Amino acid sequence: MAATVVELEKLRLLFKQAGTLLTGNAFAGALGLAAFLATARHLGAESFGALALITTYAVVIDKLLNFQSWQALIKFGASIATDTANAPNLSRLVSFCLMADVASAAVAGVVGLFLAQSVGQFLGWSDAVLAGAGWFCLVVVCNVTGAATGLLRIAGRYRLLAVHLVLANAFRLIGVVVGVTLDVGIAWFLWVYGISMALGYAVIVFGGLSVARKWKLEFVTGSRSEIRQYLSFLFWTNASSALAVPVKHFDVIVVGAVLNEAAAGQFKVIRQVGQLLGQISSPLYQAVYPFLSRDAGEGNSSGSIRLAWRSGLWVALIALPLALLVSVAGIWWVPSVLGESYNALVVPLIVFAVLSALSLGAGTIHPLFLALGFARETAVILIFTTPLYLWLLWSLVGALGLMGVVIAFGVEFFLVVAIKLLLIQRWRRRGAGLG
Template sequence: MRHWFKDAHFRSLLKNSGYLAASKAVAAVAGIATLAIAGRGLGVELFGMLILITSYAKAASGLSKFQSWQLIVRYGGQALVTGEHEEFKASTGFAFALDVLSGLGGMLVAVMLLPFIGRWFGIDDRFLWLAMLYCTLLPTMGAATPIGVLRALDRFDLISWQGSGYPIVRAVLSAIAFALDGGFETYVAIWFVTELGGDLYMWFLAWRELRRRGMLEGIRPTLRPEMLPGAWRFAIHVNLTSSLVTAWGPVARLVVGGLLGATGAGLFRVASSLTDSAAKPADLLSKAFYPEVVRMDLKTKKPWNLMLRGTAMAAFASILSVLIILVVGKPLISLLFGKEFIGAYPIILVLIIAPLLAIISFPLPSMLYALDRPDAPLTARLIGTILFFVTVAPLSWSFGVIGAALAFVIGNAATVIVLVFQLFREYRRVRA
């Protein structure tokens, strides 16, 4: 392994993922602490209602928003390597226009639909007004453009600062609410304020970095990216793929809430919060891997070697995390959330397969995007999502929340299998 570290791209991958890892480690601890405090303060049912309200907004954001940061990395990142700042500015302006358009449109649609479909997902009529108010976060939620700017400019350190800041604030405010015996509305307000503050801070960091480098001038919002060939095609494919990815997070929780009630959604969220932590190494590496690989020539061995080395690193960290969760999961749930949440542990035993799948799959979409095949991840996600929705209802009715977790794993497994097949086919074509 010593010769791996002679590769500048591998060192850069480790450095940037290291920044994100430090941030995510803090955020993970703060996030689990926040969920534990809210769970104890609200009880299983109201905690599940909080999860459903926040998941509805995140699902609406995921379904409506373009993952515009990928546009900036795909076009702007390559342009910066050759010193072409104009293309970087054009990609940033296009991404910003997409964020504004999709954010406002998504907010209006989500608010108008909520009174009609809220009951489908288990959202109580008493709290519809809170859910509608929470949806006003959609124009800023996700902060895709500033993340793309900072990743393209190789400022992962700034992203890590933002990523660890607002979870800590949320944990502190939740602890204060718990100590003062705050009600349900108090916890929703805490989620709202910290989400908004975190997103606005990300925009500020990107603006400040652009100003420091003298690159603000010339960035104009536009929906006609004439300098970026194939940008609309790329954006649409990435948007559709990210919409399907949303099915594995907030949409899955909403579906569980609709099928099994707020209590089921709460237990599913507790279980997924712990298993997601085991997938963090792969997730962090994927975010640092994409900006790195778009700068490389995929006809050479270097990007493929980088992919394999990154997978090896993710495997080591993720398998270690999986073993820890399996050993201490049950007492940890009892300690943090209370005995009424102990039913989440059998769900963990099923969901824990998902991080192992993430080890294999984390570099695959990035490689396919770099190969100008944005349709390939979309196809894989579509197949996996269809399989998830086909199986989730019968499995949930038969086995409860464990059945929903099993459907989640089946869908993820199908996605990974299709991604592996597609990338292997592209590898043979490119290397030939």
Template sequence: MNFSYFLNIIQHFPLKTLYQWFKEDSFKLLFKNAGTLLSGNMIAWVMGFFTYAITARILESTQFGMLVLITTYVTIVDQLLNFQSWQALIKYGAEALERENRNEFKSIVKFCTLLDISTAIFGTFVAAVFVSWIGQWLSWESKTVSMAALYSFVILFNISGTPTGLLRLFNRFGLFAVQNILSSSIKFIGIVILFFTGADLWFVLILWMTTTILGQLLLFVLGWRELHKQGFSGIHKVTIRNISTQHPGIWGFILTTNLNSSIRLTSREFDTMIVGGVIGVESAGLYKIAKQIAAIPAMISDPLYQAIYPDLSRLWTRGDVKRFSQLMVRSGFVAGGGAAIIWVIFILFGSFFIQLVFGAEYIAAQPVLIWYMFAMVIAIYGFPLSPAMLSMGRPKTTFWVHLSSTIVYFPLLFLFLESMGLIGAGVAYVCYYLLWTSLMIGFEHTFLKEKMVYSTN
């Protein structure tokens, strides 16, 4: 497959069709909101990326791998026990706003806020208690266990689920950009200072902890400020006693979406812990670098995911199946095409990029990077599938797809790590997303046909 092949594809690409898509209001609004998020995410990612690069140069490769494992452990506990309240707020909040029922909307906000607070407290406790067991499995020294226990308090301040949902629901995506840029800028400035002062792992960890907490608190303030600007006050006065009666499926939705997120988390974060446990701490550091670089195409899909979910929820509530399907297919095609171009660039220049930014000692991350980024390209083509399934009110189906794919993924991960080394982690991830995407497309095709038949009748 040579350059002329790609050129031939570009020449025959239906650009006129693509132009017509962008003339439609819903498609234009989606990419406008996503573009706002992307601009902030791009700046934040660049700063975050160079923060990682400078950190890798401050620390030895073993210490860098240790930092990766500590932060990954806390992230896993946080996201396992965080109930993703923003998803419930968008689904049930959008319905309440569509009915113009302000008190119902305020009760949903209060319910989700209390959920955020309770899971933050519980998550902090669990992370601090189980860190000793994790330390034994990974052969951590007592000093490393103490570091992980301290970093666990990041979870206590993660009460930003409801503010996240509010900003997305009110189309205030620009504020996410503000939050991302400010928090990443502070961390970047801090790591530059540590670079010139010759800091050790303790100082780096405290910097990461402090800036993460500040970012979470800033998002909390921005979300609640926007709620008051929209004219919603007295949230603490409304009752939530009848929340289950008013919304019979809300607990099932929350529990199922949490299980979905937990299952997805296992494939996104547990892999780093497994790499560290199976082939060593340094390999975990290399793998984290590959994942950090592979997040470049994900910058396309993440803002689109955040922007498309409220739109899909509204279209499904109105029964507009045609526009619902069009928005899914077209947005996935555009985002996936952009991700594929980035992937080809890193096939050609990935080694040079790693050596330039991180140093020659990390160039071994290149092979796993190519495979991992290929998996991300597949995922980005299918990015509308998850928000579409949530909008359909089918979180249980998503859960079973995630569970089935993950059950296949982890045995492959262990097998490929043992037989191929670090590159096996990337190959296993490609297998995961091929299976996940195929299952999701099959189920959603069936549900869309059912909805069309129901709407016709």
């Protein structure tokens, strides 16, 4: 009974923290959606498709080369952060993550700038896309938020994590309204989107610094054994992030290459609905990972598994009705809000929304898998499933258009989830970790 009470209290605290993020994300999402729809309508499908390709290119470069050190910080820091005696250990961990953030952000920005022309020419981008893709990668240099994000999540500062999105999207919406009013072109909107992203990064960094000062953390280097341990985990988690990039971001680029920029703009709208649904799950994933890592670090892997299962079930129950409501209503709101040039996306939108809702419920397997220590296994799974996805994506887009992207997404996601569930079941039967 005691264990049940503890687990229920943990679930209550988890949903309280996730609720804080959800409230902020909902408000930020509304602002972002308004800016998104206004931009799409003002620019039209073709110019908006160019904007989508430029921003997607920068995001891809960021995900491929910019380390996500918050995963390592939470994995190794969640179980020691509450003990003041471990402040030196936490200082060394945070210092390592901060150095990784700065170095990788600089490398990502430079590489993105120099690769833009060759990548764009290979994919047949228009002059507008080629002109904007390179300099927009300067935004990537500003993304040094990994260590700060990890500290804020461990400290439970979820209100600030929500506020940064509200501020960024409020600035974006104001900039978009000004651009629409002045009837300006794509260049203005690139500046607005880039500055709003950099503003959000700055809020996160300053928040992380406030936590570091409160906990009296110092900038110190770790021992060789610590660095090897952190670096190994960081390598595998970032390898996984890089391997997941095609699944999360190549769809827009492939649609633009196989079909046209107008189709890329249409699919960007479909993706935006998936991101809207993600506003439900993302707060939970952010809040649950420290809990899962703390339980796993204390040897309570069964508690981690139960928490992941229960939280995922709640996400699915909330996301599925919302997905149907938003997507089916697209029969009316797509032509009236966006215009007739977007009508072809309605049916793929409905199917994608339903698949996204189901995937969000199953998605708690991903932070659980990482918390249990399966960083290397995550990368190995993606080594095999990502090429399959890319083959399906390219083949099905050519054959089925936008619906082909939707089918490829569903096959890849649920295949990865099935493999991870099988590995966890095998691990539990053996009674020993694989990761």
